[in-house]
Every structure is written in C-alpha cells, then in structure tokens.
Amino acid sequence: MIYYTLPAVVLGFILDLIVGDPHWLYHPVRMIGKLIDGFEYLLRAIFPKSKRGERAAGGLLVILVAGISTAVPAVILYLLYHKVNVWAGFILEAFWCYQLLATKALKVESMRVHKALTEGTLPEARTAVSMIVGRDTAKLDVEGVTKAAVETVAENTADGIIAPLVFLMLGGAAAGFFYKSINTMDSMVGYKNEKYRYFGTAAAKTDDVVNFLPSRIAAWLMIAASFLIALNGKQAGKIYRRDRLNHSSPNSAQTESVMAGALGVQLAGNASYFGRTVEKPSIGDPLRPVVPRDIVRANQLMYVTASLALILCGVLRWILLLL
Template sequence: MMALLACGTGFILDFLFGDPVWLYHPIRLIGALIAFLEKQFRRICKDQKNAQFVAGGLLGILVVLVSVVVPCLFLYAAGRVHPVLRFLLESFWCWQLLAAKGLKQESMKVYAEVKKGDLPGARKAVSMIVGRDTQCLDEAGVVKAAVETVAENTSDGVTAPLLFMMIGGAPLGFFYKAVNTMDSMIGYKDEKYLYLGRCAAKMDDVLNYIPARLSAFLMIAAAWVLKMDARGAWRIYLRDRRKHASPNSAQTEAVCAGALQIRLAGDAWYFGKLYKKDYIGDDIRPVEAEDIPRADRLMYGTAVLTFLLFGMVKLVFIL
C-alpha cells in the first residue's frame, strides 16, 4: 500500500510540475556508472568479440544490482528513522522516474518553433528529443519526428516505469530505468556496440515486451475516450505494429498514427547514413503542427488510464 501511495504521489507531482530539474537526477548517476564500466571493460577486452559479449552481460548485471540495491538500502534506512521519511523519499523518486510532463514540455518547444515559422529553431528543438539527423528535415518531417518520439516514449518514459513502480515501488522503477538507460547508451547494432551492447539491447526488448503492448491497448482506449479515431488506431495497430527494428517501438507508434490519421516513420538519416524504414499509418491527411499537442493528449490519456486501471488491480490484491 505504501508503494502504491508513493507511486500515486509521484504521478501527481510529475503531472503538476514535471521533472525537478533543480536536483541532480539519479538516472544521470546510473548513466555515469554505465560509462565507467564500459570504459573499464573495453580496457580489459580490447577488440575480442567474445570477451566483449561476456563483458556486456557482466555490465548489465552490475548496473542492475547497483541500481536496485542502493535505493533499497536508502529506503530501509529512511524507514528506520520514520515511515513518513521513507514515504517521502519513495514518492520523490517515483516523481523523478516519470517523464510525462517533461516529454510534453520538450515536444511543445518544437510546436512553438513550428508555429512561429522558425524551421531552423524547430530542427534544433526536435534534435534534443530524437536520435536522427534533423538538419535537413522539412516542417512536416520535424512534426513527424516529435510525434513519433511522444508516441514511442509514452511506453518507455511513462507507462512502463509506472507499471514497474506500481508492482515494486521505486526500486523496481530504478530496475526498469537502469535497463532502459543501458539500451539507450550502448544497445546499438553498430560496429562499436554490436557485442558489448547486445545484452543491454536484449534485456530492454524482454523487459518492454509486455508493457509496450499493454500501453498500445490502453492508448487505443485513450483514443476512444478523447474522441480520436480509435477504430483507425486499432486497424493500424494490427497492421503496422511490427514495422520497426525493435519488437516494441512500433506498438504505440502504430496506435498514435492510426488515432491521428497520419503516416509516420519512413526513411531517416542517422549520423550521416540513410536508413530505410517502413511507413507506419496511412496519410489520410497531411501532418500538421497541431498533431504534436494531439499526441501529448493521447500520451496523458494513456498514462491516466494506466494508473487508474492497474491501481485498482493492485488495490484488489492488497485488500
């Protein structure tokens, strides 16, 4: 019950205030640990592929252990002082681990630049939230990139950590974010990370398999509640949910494309190289700037439904 209340408090704080940027974020500490261990393992393994593969597995185990054990120890110590102190600490961490308002704020920066007609400014704003090259994107490309990021991160940044925290409080939330951060830092299929980062990428795929699909179903429900094209969201989800290199990334992206009646994805440039990608959705209408706040509303609707549904499920098990 305490973990559920802390998760609910964190959810409300994120909804109202967004990420507390005035305090050093714990995920940055996890990122620093990943970078440190990568450096040490590379020094030991050199260019030996098999050794790098084993090192990647050890790196993953160490990062996860530290990311879970340290919060558990802090919460235990806080609880020994007073249960209220433990509750406040766990609520604060749950707040930090959610990214709904932060995602909205960053996407709306792109929206503001597009509405001003400042394409270079919009490209710069969207470059802060996507990994692709943005310098050659036209206005529609900028908007699509922002919408795709909101759609994909609805699961990675909001509903998935929310689900893990509702199951096991902040420590399980840190477990999820540790794996997610490893994937974003070293889970690439390029020459540098093909072996060292393979374990991190697979861990992220496994960990997100169920949350991504739950998020997609809840996003379809949110589209219906928000009077978007829920039928189109379901149709595009069934058709296009596998049109991505990752088994999870296209789940919510397909729903969003269908709900907004637009076409997303397609070819994209990364680090100066063109990657061929399938389209997701149908171009029933042209992409427009207003699709960014629409995607944000869909993200928030999905988050609220996730919290309400699984909060009630957990209450049933508790009571």
C-alpha cells in the same frame, strides 16, 4: 513498505504532472549514466576485444548496473521505513517515483517543437526536435520535424511513462530504478554501430524483454484513450494490428502504430542517423498530411493514456494487497 508503494506512486505521478523535470534538479538517471560509463571503461579494459569478449563484457555490464541501481535505493528505503521513520521512507519513495516518470517533461519538450513550428522558424524547430530524437535533423522539412516529434511522444509514452509506472506499481521505487537502468543502458550502448554491435547486445535484448509487456499495455490503453478524446479509435486498432511490428525492435512500433491510426497519418519511414540513411518501414496510412497541431493531439492522447495506466495499475495493486 508494500502498503506505502501505491500512495507513493500516485503522489509521484501527480508531482510529475505538476512539476515536470526542471533542469536545476539533479536527476538520478545521470548517476546511472555515470555508472554505465565507468563500468564500460573498466570492462572494455578487462575483456578481450573480440566478438565473444565484448558480448561477455556487455552482459556483465547489465548485471552490475541493474544490480547496483536496484539494490542501493532498495537498501536506503528499507532503512528509512524500518529504522528511521515511515514517513521519511514514504516521502523519499514518492519523490523518486516522481523523478522516474516523464509525462510533463515529454509534453514540455515536444511542445517546444510545436511552438517553434508555429511561432518561430524551421531552423529553431529543427534544433528543438534534435533535443528529443536521435536522428539527424538538419535537413528535415516542417512535416519531417513534426513527424519526429509525434513519433517521440508515441514511443516515449511506452518507455518513459507506462513501463516505469508498471514497474513502480510492481515493486516500488527500487523496481522503477531497475527498469530505468535497463532503459538507460539501451539508450547509451544499445546501438548497432561498430562500437556497440557486440558490447551493446545484452543491453538491447534486455530492454526488449522488460519492455515487451508494458509496450503492449501502453498500446491497448492508447487505443482506449483515442476513443475517449474523440480521435479515430477504430483506425487506431486497425493500424495497431497491421503495423505494430513494423520496426526492428519488437516494442517500438506498438504505440507508434496506435498513434498513427488515431491521428490518421503516416509515421516512421526512412531516417538519417549519423549521416547514414536507414531504411525503415512506414507506419499508418497517409489519410492526410502531418501538421504541427498533431503534436498537441499526440500529447493529449499521451496524457489520457498515462491516466488510464495509473488507474489500471493502481486498482490491480490494490486488489493484490487485499488478497
């Protein structure tokens, strides 16, 4: 199986660029989501409703969901590769690799925001950006909508593309599903609100751990990519060194700081979530206003960064196979 992982990931990467994430195609993350919902209901019923009880339940949730999400595809692929037909295993693994990456989907969704800003109305743009961000969007102006879209492209370059790509290269589709299960749990229960303050602690901390190195790899590659497409690579490196930790998460500002520097704009700052304003530090310098065209530039930077990551990870895996 280990010899087919590299071509499966490459094929999956290419398929993602071509096909993207059509809404009619059932995505495996939905199954992970249902698994999380089911175990959350069960574990909350079993464990006491106390700080210690909820943290224990949340820890067990991580173990159960990550274990099942990894073991099931691993067993299926093993049986296909070794008991059925090598090509059957390769085709399924390549298909799963394609589904676990989100390069084109990220571009498509963010460019809907760009189209609404340039050809439609502000309410349409607010609706479009609400599909890809967790903050309140009803009162955002044009600059606020644009910043939200650019920030989403920056952050998801790390956890929607580079991080799963790293795990896919390390251990094939099964490792990719492991990462995706952690990332999905964080997005579903990793909130610091009353409901998930303790229950979601383990999911949030685990997500921080698994994204620690990939987010930094993504940032370094994004700096290199900014030079390649004639953005401000020098400023990208400067802002990265200064603002990469300007976020409550140790990982979220890594690529966002590079994006802000490369574009020469200021991102982040205070935002509204569920009707409550959350104070957040700004990232980057306001050398110029954020404009809708920056969404296009952000996507160009994202695509080149993803391509560099594929080349780097592919070469490293190929070298390890030769050793």
